[in-house]
Amino acid sequence: MLSHLFKLIWNKKRHHTLLMVEIWVSFLVLFGVMSLISYNFKNYVEPIGFEYENVWALDLNKNQDTTAIADKLHIILQKIRSYPEVEAASRMSSNSPFSFNTSNGSINYKKTSVHGDYYDADDAFIHTLGIKPILGTWFSQSDVVAKFKPVVINQQAKEGLFGEINPIGKIIGDNQKVVGVIGNFKAKGEFSDNRPCIFNLIDDKYIFNKVLIKVKPGTDANFEAKLTKEIASVAKEWTTEVSYLTDQRQNQHNLALVPVIVFLIITVFLLVNVAMGLFGILNLNIAKRREEIGVRRAMGATAGNIKIQFVGEMWVIATFGVLIGILFAVQFPLLNVFNIEASIYWMAIGLSIVVLYGIVTLCAYHPSRQAANIQPAMALHEQ
Amino acid sequence: MIKLSNIEKVYQTSNIETLALNNINIDIKKGEFVSIMGPSGCGKSTLLNIMGLLDEPSNGTIAIDNKPVEKFTDKDLAYLRNQKIGFIFQSFHLINDLSILDNVEIPLLYRTSTNKSRREAAKEALEKVGLSNRMKHFPNQLSGGQKQRVAIARAIVGNPEIILADEPTGNLDSAMGNEILNILLQLNAAGSTIVMVTHDENMAKKTHRLIRLFDGTQVS
Ligand SMILES: Nc1ncnc2c1ncn2[C@@H]1O[C@H](COP(=O)(O)OP(=O)(O)OP(=O)(O)O)[C@@H](O)[C@H]1O
Ligand SMILES: [Mg+2]
Numbered sequence: 386m387l388s389h390l391f392k393l394i395w396n397k398k399r400h401h402t403l404l405m406v407e408i409w410v411s412f413l414v415l416f417g418v419m420s421l422i423s424y425n426f427k428n429y430v431e432p433i434g435f436e437y438e439n440v441w442a443l444d445l446n447k448n449q450d451t452t453a454i455a456d457k458l459h460i461i462l463q464k465i466r467s468y469p470e471v472e473a474a475s476r477m478s479s480n481s482p483f484s485f486n487t488s489n490g491s492i493n494y495k496k497t498s499v500h501g502d503y504y505d506a507d508d509a510f511i512h513t514l515g516i517k518p519i520l521g522t523w524f525s526q527s528d529v530v531a532k533f534k535p536v537v538i539n540q541q542a543k544e545g546l547f548g549e550i551n552p553i554g555k556i557i558g559d560n561q562k563v564v565g566v567i568g569n570f571k572a573k574g575e576f577s578d579n580r581p582c583i584f585n586l587i588d589d590k591y592i593f594n595k596v597l598i599k600v601k602p603g604t605d606a607n608f609e610a611k612l613t614k615e616i617a618s619v620a621k622e623w624t625t626e627v628s629y630l631t632d633q634r635q636n637q638h639n640l641a642l643v644p645v646i647v648f649l650i651i652t653v654f655l656l657v658n659v660a661m662g663l664f665g666i667l668n669l670n671i672a673k674r675r676e677e678i679g680v681r682r683a684m685g686a687t688a689g690n691i692k693i694q695f696v697g698e699m700w701v702i703a704t705f706g707v708l709i710g711i712l713f714a715v716q717f718p719l720l721n722v723f724n725i726e727a728s729i730y731w732m733a734i735g736l737s738i739v740v741l742y743g744i745v746t747l748c749a750y751h752p753s754r755q756a757a758n759i760q761p762a763m764a765l766h767e768q
Numbered sequence: 769m770i771k772l773s774n775i776e777k778v779y780q781t782s783n784i785e786t787l788a789l790n791n792i793n794i795d796i797k798k799g800e801f802v803s804i805m806g807p808s809g810c811g812k813s814t815l816l817n818i819m820g821l822l823d824e825p826s827n828g829t830i831a832i833d834n835k836p837v838e839k840f841t842d843k844d845l846a847y848l849r850n851q852k853i854g855f856i857f858q859s860f861h862l863i864n865d866l867s868i869l870d871n872v873e874i875p876l877l878y879r880t881s882t883n884k885s886r887r888e889a890a891k892e893a894l895e896k897v898g899l900s901n902r903m904k905h906f907p908n909q910l911s912g913g914q915k916q917r918v919a920i921a922r923a924i925v926g927n928p929e930i931i932l933a934d935e936p937t938g939n940l941d942s943a944m945g946n947e948i949l950n951i952l953l954q955l956n957a958a959g960s961t962i963v964m965v966t967h968d969e970n971m972a973k974k975t976h977r978l979i980r981l982f983d984g985t986q987v988s
Contacts, residue, residue, distance in 0.1 A: 389870070389877055396865045680861045683822055684922070685850020685878040688842050762823035765861060 390694065394701045401702050404666060408706025408745075411659045412737055416714045418652045419733035419740075420725070421645050427729055431579045434539070434569030435482065436515035437630035439472075439604070442481050443596040443612075450622040454592055457620045464615055465596060470604045473512040476593040478505035482514070482572045483633035484595075492542055492583050494557040499545035501581030502572065505591065510584070511567075513599045521553040521565035524586045533562040535586050539570045542581035561585070574634050576641035597630075656740075660748050667699065667752040678756055679764030688757035695753035696746060703745045707738060769930065769961050770796040770819055775828035777814050777984075788814045789825070790984045796963060798929070801956040803972040804965045806981035812965045813858065813934055815981065819963060820853050820932045821845050850878050854923030856933040858965075860915045862907040868894065868918050869903040875926040893921040897951060913944035920951055924960075931955060933964040937971065949974065 394401060445461070447454060465474045480486040480502070488503045508525040511517070519540065528535035533556065543552050543566045552563045561583075571577050587593065600608065613625045671678070678691055686694075714734050718727035777789035788811045796802055796819075804812050817823040818830065821837060830837050832848060840848070849855075854875070862871050872890040881889075894900050897917040907915060916936060923931055933952065937945030949971050956962050964975065972978045980988040 386877055388883060389873075392870060393865055396867075676861055677863050679822075680857075680863065681874065681878075682846070683820065683849060683855045683857075683861075684875040685846050685926075687846040687878070690846075690878060760823070762817045765817075765822070765857065 386694075387697070390697045390701050394698060394705075401705075404663070404702055405706040405709075407659050407662060408703050408741065409709050411656060412707050412710030412741055413713060414652050414655055415737040415740055416710065416733050418645075418648050419736040420717070420730055421648060423729045423732045423736070424725060425576050425641060425645060427726075428571075428578055429575045431571065431575075432569055433571040433575055434516065434567065437482060437634055439600050439602055440482075440513060440630040441598045441600060441609070442484065442628045442630060442633065443598055444626040444628070445594045445596065445616070446624045446626070447594070447620070448622045448624060450620060455590060457623075458593060459589070460619050461616055462596065464619070465598060465612070468608070468612075470600050470608050471598055472601055473509050473599040475509040475513040475597045476507045476587050476591065477510065477595050477597060478503075478593075479595050480504060480572065481595050481597060483574060483630055483637050484572075492538070492546065492558065492581060494546040494552075494555065497546050499542055499581045501542050501545075501583060502570075504572075504582060504584045505587050505593075506584050507587040510597075513597045515599075516567050516570075518565040518567050520551070521563070523567075524564050524584075526586075526588070528562075528564050528586070529588070530562075532560050534560060535564045536561040537565040537567060537584040538563055539567050539582050541569075541579055542583055545581050558583075574637035574641065576638060656744060660744050663699065663745065663748040664752065667695065667749055671695065671752050671756040674756075675759060675764040678759050679761045682759075682761035683765065691759075692753045692757040695756050696749045699745050699749040700742065703742060707741060710737075769798045769800075769833060770794070770963075771831040771834070772819065772825075773829045773831075775815075775818060775825045775830070777811070777818065777823070778826040788984050789818070792828070792986050794979060794986070796930075796961060798961055799956075799959060800977060801953070801962045801975040802964070802977045802979060803975040804963065804979045804981060805967065805969075805972055810981045811984040812981055816932050816934050816963065816965055820855050821849055822855075846878070850875060850926065852929050854926065854928035854931045856916075856919050856923045856931065856936045858934040858938055860907075860912075860919045862915055862918055862922075864907050866906075867903065868899065868905050868907070868910070871907065871918060872921045872925050874922060879926070889925050890921070893925040894918075896924065897921045912939050913941075913947070916940060916944075916948055917951070920948065924955060929959075929961055931960050931962045933962065935965050935967065938967065945971070 462474065462476065465471055478488065480488050489501060490503060491498045492501050508523065511523045518537070524535035524537055536557070538552065546552065546557065547555070552566060555563050557563060569579050570582050571579055609627050613627065616623065616625050681691060711734060714730070716722070718730035721727070772792055772794045775789055775792040779786040779788055792815065804815065806812055814823065818825050832852065837845065837848070869887070869890050872893055873886045876886040876889060891900065891903065894903060897920050899914060899917050899921065902910065902914065907918070910918065916939070920936070931952070936952070937948050940948065945968070952962055952964065953974065966972055978988070979986060
């Protein structure tokens with residue numbers, strides 16, 4: 386039966402080319418959107434690796450002020466830490482979690498190198514963000530020994546540079562001594578990829594303009610106002626801005642999800658069009674092929690045989706379109722396009738096949754059932 | 769083999785009611801060659817369709833091998849059409865998108881059979897009708913007589929016991945028509961039961977029995 390269907394489609398291939406091209410294009414668009422969704426989904430299931438609830442990011446803008454900056458910063462940090470509402474406060478580089486700033490480059494150990502994010506942070510950082518080292522400890526000023534600067538790397542950097550070797554005490558880059566390893570650190574939110582990163586210790590001379598503050602649950606805008614006023618009293622020319630990490634996280638999510646949603650809407654629109662086209666072609670086909678249906682019924686086809694034939698023909702047509710589509714799609718994992726894990730592309734190919742055959746079956750089912758219900762004598766009479 | 773009792777067929781279209789068959793009683797015995805004659809529109813095709821289980825009568829009963837078919841499901845009927853009956857239509861009804869060979873294979877598609885056995889049986893049937901040199905052609909590349917012979921090959925490919933032929937020679941010249949009749953006579957001699965609708969008295973004379981219809985009623 387299958388070879389019969391192939392023959393039937395093959396003999397009418399000119400007639401079906403447009404449909405095959407439509408299915409081929411749909412497959413590719415579907416593959417695109419499925420890759421995007423799989424990519425985001427795969428990222429999403431990886432935990433971000435830190436706690437952001439009740440954490441505020443304080444931006445200190447010094448404007449034109451150049452006098453005694455370090456002293457003022459020192460006083461401000463002391464004051465922040467002295468409030469009962471504050472559980473922990475930590476200085477860091479401006480690329481704080483969920484911010485739109487980035488700083489990255491290579492991280493090297495002997496001949497191996499990985500590309501990752503650079504962060505500067507102080508010893509209180511893990512308390513502010515609820516991070517627990519999985520190897521060694523978080524750094525502190527006491528780790529500054531001789532010419533070595535203590536650093537902490539994350540699991541991804543450890544795997545990239547050291548594999549199974551214990552990295553604690555190893556010297557990487559220029560005189561950076563690994564004192565600890567943390568798990569994931571996905572600073573741009575759940576939908577960002579799980580990248581390697583390295584933390585450098587901030588010393589007391591470091592001019593920072595970002596403070597992360599972990600406040601007690603229930604702390605509100607009143608405290609925020611009190612805080613900004615206090616800072617203004619120390620440094621009159623400065624401006625301070627407080628953002629909540631929960632809000633910033635939402636912004637990052639929107640940034641990741643909006644393109645997915647737009648692409649998804651376009652794809653759905655395209656697929657609805659293809660589905661309607663399929664439906665129309667099938668209805669037309671069945672009207673034109675009543676004679677054939679009558680003949681087959683007269684020769685012993687059951688209603689079920691007719692239904693399977695028409696659905697099967699659509700599957701065969703879809704298979705031609707999908708096969709050409711797969712030929713294109715497999716280039717992405719094989720050529721490692723966009724540096725995305727191959728498994729994501731394979732998953733997208735699989736999902737696209739399932740969705741496409743699902744649509745084809747859905748569209749073919751109803752007209753095919755109608756075809757099966759045509760009475761053989763009626764079908765033959767009209768000729 | 770086929771027994772029709774008190775068959776009545778009414779076609780109901782929007783506001784006209786056509787009585788296409790009225791009180792038909794026919795018993796066709798195994799091995800018979802029966803012809804049906806009558807003016808156009810008298811219900812010959814309708815009768816043949818009912819015998820071939822392609823249509824249901826409005827009243828009356830049909831029995832195949834003494835089994836009444838009223839309670840048969842769609843599957844049972846399809847099985848009977850497939851195994852027992854070979855249909856030759858007035859207007860060939862070949863599928864234009866399939867080669868001659870593929871057309872002839874169709875009845876076997878609805879049986880359990882292998883590609884190879886189907887192929888072989890179809891070739892054999894085409895040989896019987898003298899068309900083995902046209903297997904790869906498509907229906908629109910054949911003459912009317914050739915098409916009719918393909919239709920015969922398709923009807924006999926599954927070795928059915930009964931062949932129902934609706935004016936198999938209607939569209940052909942007399943030489944071609946006689947050739948077709950000879951094929952049917954040979955099949956009958958080999959054991960097939962045949963019911964043939966015809967307009968040709970001479971052809972009817974060569975069969976065992978003649979049934980005449982007039983306006984849906986059996987007149988002889
Ligand atoms: N599907 C149908 N719907 C309505 N009327 C029909 C239908 N099929 C046949 N008829 C009517 O039934 C009558 C018998 O038709 P049928 O086709 O059996 O005639 P016939 O004897 O085969 O004619 P011909 O020699 O021209 O082939 C005709 O009056 C025809 O119009
Ligand atoms: Mg007729």
